[in-house]
Amino acid sequence: MIEDVLGVYKKNREMMRFVVGDNCPTNKAIATRLKVPLIGCASHRFNLAVCEYLTEYEDLIAEVQALCIQLRHPNNSAALASFTGLKPLKANVTR
Known part of the structure; x- marks a missing residue:
């Protein structure tokens, strides 16, 4: 299958030096089968580092998240809108 994708771009497996x-x-399995090194994604490593740093602030972050959820309710949202055009966001979990 990888050969098919590479073929679309007029490339071949010998041109692959690594997988990101x-x-x-x-x-890991793909890189092993292709006999090339797996290079970790920089943005993924950065996200892991930020998550590790933020563990110290988990309680505060949870409190802010709870407040943001309450501010999204219609009555609270209307009251907030009278002070600012900003809207509270709920955090999305990434893997």
């Missing part, structure tokens, strides 16, 4: 991705088992 997170360290999930699938990416």
Whole structure:
């Protein structure tokens, strides 16, 4: 399958020097089968580092998240709108 994708771009497996991705088992298996190194994704490593740093602030972040959820309710949202055009956001969980 990888050869088909490479063919679209007029490339071949011999041109591959490495695979970039997170360290999930699938990416490791692909890199192993292709006999090239797996280079960890910089944005994924950065996200892991930020998450580790933020563990110290988990309680505060949880309180702010709870407040943002309350501010999203219609009555609270209307009151907030009288002070600012900003809207509270709920955090999205990434893997």
